[in-house]
Amino acid sequence: MKKTIMTCLALLCLTTVANAQSIQSPDGKVTVTLELAEGGKPCYKVNYQGQEVLNNSALGVVTNIGDFSQGLELKEVVQNKVNQSYDLRNIKQSHIDYEANEAVATYTRQGNPVMDIIFRVSNRDVAYRYKIYPGRRDTRVCVVESEASSFVLPEGSTSFLCPQSKPMGGFARTSPSYETSYSLDEPVGKNGWGEGYTFPCLFKTPQDQWVLISETGTDGNYVGCRLLNEQGGTYRIGFPQPGELNGAGSTTAAIALPGLTPWRTITVGPLANIVETTVPFDLVEPKYKASQNYIYGKGSWSWIIGMDNSCNYDEQKRYIDFSAAMGYQSVLIDAFWDRQIGYERIAELARYGREKGVGLFLWYNSNGAWNDAPQTPIGKMNNARIRRQEMKWMHDNGIRGIKVDFFGGDKQPMMQLYEDILADANDFGLLVIFHGCTLPRGWEHMYPNYAASEAVLASENLHFGQGACDAEAHNACIHAFIRNTVGSMDFGGSTLNKYYNADNQHGTVRKTSDVYALATAVLFQSAVQHFALAPNNLTDAPAWAIDFMKQVPTTWDEVKFIDGYPGKYVIMARRSGDKWYVVGINAEQQPLKKTITLPMFPKDTQLQVYSDDPQLQGSVKTVKQNKKQQMTINIPCNGGLVIMQ
Numbered sequence: 001m002k003k004t005i006m007t008c009l010a011l012l013c014l015t016t017v018a019n020a021q022s023i024q025s026p027d028g029k030v031t032v033t034l035e036l037a038e039g040g041k042p043c044y045k046v047n048y049q050g051q052e053v054l055n056n057s058a059l060g061v062v063t064n065i066g067d068f069s070q071g072l073e074l075k076e077v078v079q080n081k082v083n084q085s086y087d088l089r090n091i092k093q094s095h096i097d098y099e100a101n102e103a104v105a106t107y108t109r110q111g112n113p114v115m116d117i118i119f120r121v122s123n124r125d126v127a128y129r130y131k132i133y134p135g136r137r138d139t140r141v142c143v144v145e146s147e148a149s150s151f152v153l154p155e156g157s158t159s160f161l162c163p164q165s166k167p168m169g170g171f172a173r174t175s176p177s178y179e180t181s182y183s184l185d186e187p188v189g190k191n192g193w194g195e196g197y198t199f200p201c202l203f204k205t206p207q208d209q210w211v212l213i214s215e216t217g218t219d220g221n222y223v224g225c226r227l228l229n230e231q232g233g234t235y236r237i238g239f240p241q242p243g244e245l246n247g248a249g250s251t252t253a254a255i256a257l258p259g260l261t262p263w264r265t266i267t268v269g270p271l272a273n274i275v276e277t278t279v280p281f282d283l284v285e286p287k288y289k290a291s292q293n294y295i296y297g298k299g300s301w302s303w304i305i306g307m308d309n310s311c312n313y314d315e316q317k318r319y320i321d322f323s324a325a326m327g328y329q330s331v332l333i334d335a336f337w338d339r340q341i342g343y344e345r346i347a348e349l350a351r352y353g354r355e356k357g358v359g360l361f362l363w364y365n366s367n368g369a370w371n372d373a374p375q376t377p378i379g380k381m382n383n384a385r386i387r388r389q390e391m392k393w394m395h396d397n398g399i400r401g402i403k404v405d406f407f408g409g410d411k412q413p414m415m416q417l418y419e420d421i422l423a424d425a426n427d428f429g430l431l432v433i434f435h436g437c438t439l440p441r442g443w444e445h446m447y448p449n450y451a452a453s454e455a456v457l458a459s460e461n462l463h464f465g466q467g468a469c470d471a472e473a474h475n476a477c478i479h480a481f482i483r484n485t486v487g488s489m490d491f492g493g494s495t496l497n498k499y500y501n502a503d504n505q506h507g508t509v510r511k512t513s514d515v516y517a518l519a520t521a522v523l524f525q526s527a528v529q530h531f532a533l534a535p536n537n538l539t540d541a542p543a544w545a546i547d548f549m550k551q552v553p554t555t556w557d558e559v560k561f562i563d564g565y566p567g568k569y570v571i572m573a574r575r576s577g578d579k580w581y582v583v584g585i586n587a588e589q590q591p592l593k594k595t596i597t598l599p600m601f602p603k604d605t606q607l608q609v610y611s612d613d614p615q616l617q618g619s620v621k622t623v624k625q626n627k628k629q630q631m632t633i634n635i636p637c638n639g640g641l642v643i644m645q
Contacts, residue, residue, distance in 0.1 A: 021077045023103040027123045040072040048268045051207045060148035065135045068115045069148035072107040079103045090527035091444050094557040098282040124273035126266040134257040144253040151213050153233035156206035158185045160566050163192030164226050167243035172372040174406050177436045178455035182478050184567045188233040196228035196238050199439050200486045212267040214486050216280040216442035220419040222253045222262050224410030224438050244409025246370045253412055275561040280486045281445040290448035292429045296527035299330035304532040306502040311340045322535040324356035326550050332361040332530045335375035347397045359400030370408030391428040401431030410438050422447040433490050440487035452488035452526040459492040459532055463500040466508045473587035473638045481566040488526040495532035496541040513616035514545045516640035519583035521552045529554045544620045584641040592635040601625045612639035
């Protein structure tokens with residue numbers, strides 16, 4: 001990763017308490033207005049192209065050294081220009097030129113500075129965070145007990161949200177793990193299942209402007225937050241639930257002073273702004289250097305089709321051969337490998353894989369004392385001494401990465417565990433995937449060996465229940481607009497089996513087409529992809545589908561939103577090098593018929609078009625790009641589309 005930063009400082013305004021102050025985006029489309037409401041309460045509102053997308057919303061923090069959400073005076077607002085460029089291989093866009101206007105608002109009480117609120121306003125994003133100062137008695141630490149931070153949507157707005165589950169529920173008391181079903185296009189004013197919503201949170205205003213609210217930069221110095229509804233369109237930042245982590249630990253955040261909180265992010269405008277935003281990565285910095293040049297890429301994974309019984313030496317060797325035949329870089333060996341294969345034979349598989357050019361990822365349970373998940377290896381990732389011993393063994397045997405599962409919530413000790421696992425893994429050259437976990441918050445930029453997180457109802461649910469298979473396309477048409485906009489998503493999909501079973505003869509039935517499977521390989525962004533393919537697909541799947549899955553990239557240089565609506569359909573494009581992939585899927589009962597403009601393909605270009613007929617029988621044909629650079633498409637329900645050079 002290369003990064004250059006240039007920050008241009010210009011004192012544009014020093015304001016007094018009485019005045020409302022505005023910060024505009026570089027292109028003038030986004031305006032943030034800071035005010036001090038009655039009682040000395042700081043607040044802000046956001047306007048996009050003349051339309052208010054957030055009404056007056058509260059700011060401030062409540063700590064054990066003072067309540068900094070009221071009784072304040074605004075001393076000054078200092079505005080700066082920020083220009084920075086960076087390269088990152090493992091997000092939706094490999095090179096980013098970030099330009100924003102920054103405002104640092106300093107608040108005082110009785111003449112003493114207590115807090116800065118730092119705003120960044122770019123052409124599609126607003127972000128803010130707090131800097132808390134020591135008290136008058138040289139206080140060097142504080143506990144942030146809550147935030148006043150709120151987001152007030154205009155009356156008549158609708159929501160697209162994922163309810164937060166109660167703690168210590170679900171499988172083996174492993175919730176919350178960001179794995180619940182979304183409610184779409186619902187009026188604002190609800191509070192999920194009583195516990196608010198997991199980030200990111202999407203809203204649509206009555207003027208058809210979109211608002212995506214999330215957070216970034218969270219590490220072991222804070223808690224992971226959620227969004228709580230107070231009433232109507234008023235939502236505020238919520239801290240973890242007391243019952244998380246099996247009730248252990250505080251719901252508050254202890255920080256050193258002066259201390260910075262994570263960023264609250266607000267992306268506004270058309271859906272293209274939501275899908276294409278890079279704000280989670282724009283606002284953070286790497287926390288350490290990569291210990292090596294990490295290898296991303298594609299892999300196979302037996303568990304999604306064969307479940308626990310597939311975790312045996314012979315089957316994993318067969319999957320190594322399968323990955324080699326596909327030109328893939330890895331195989332993920334899932335739970336119980338320590339019991340059903342053993343350390344010595346895993347080392348043998350690693351050596352065998354190395355001969356084939358295939359690395360291994362190994363599954364681990366995160367658990368110490370926060371849930372009842374019995375899968376092994378267990379009791380290793382939660383203990384620094386044992387964890388580093390385990391990682392040294394992996395390093396010595398050429399293991400490529402780990403998948404760590406079943407975390408215990410968003411309290412500060414759990415956020416610190418994520419960071420500790422990542423930092424230790426980097427010492428031993430290991431990539432890290434998290435499952436049963438929280439949302440990544442800028443981690444691709446912060447931790448060089450971070451690969452992806454689940455934090456979504458992922459492919460395992462397709463194996464476990466027919467209802468998930470029936471709703472597969474509907475759910476996939478959500479992720480491109482919400483979950484996958486803010487971070488890499490380890491879904492583990494793109495199966496070509498008809499049934500989720502090793503014999504491909506019984507079990508839950510896939511309702512989506514083969515072309516759909518190809519499209520989601522591009523649609524779902526993650527630099528490491530372990531697809532739900534199986535060795536039998538080499539002979540029972542269409543040759544054109546296998547050929548596509550052999551060559552599809554997992555790292556991208558650019559993303560472009562074309563059309564879509566959450567839960568209904570999506571059409572988007574990704575570029576790898578000089579090659580564009582345009583993909584679409586449809587969840588609506590009626591076929592999706594549209595004429596789309598494709599400026600990324602010059603006229604007369606020969607294009608490969610993968611499409612489905614009404615019976616979801618896929619095929620590939622060659623089409624010449626016309627002079628208008630347009631194409632009329634037809635995607636049936638549960639079908640897909642891929643257009644490529």
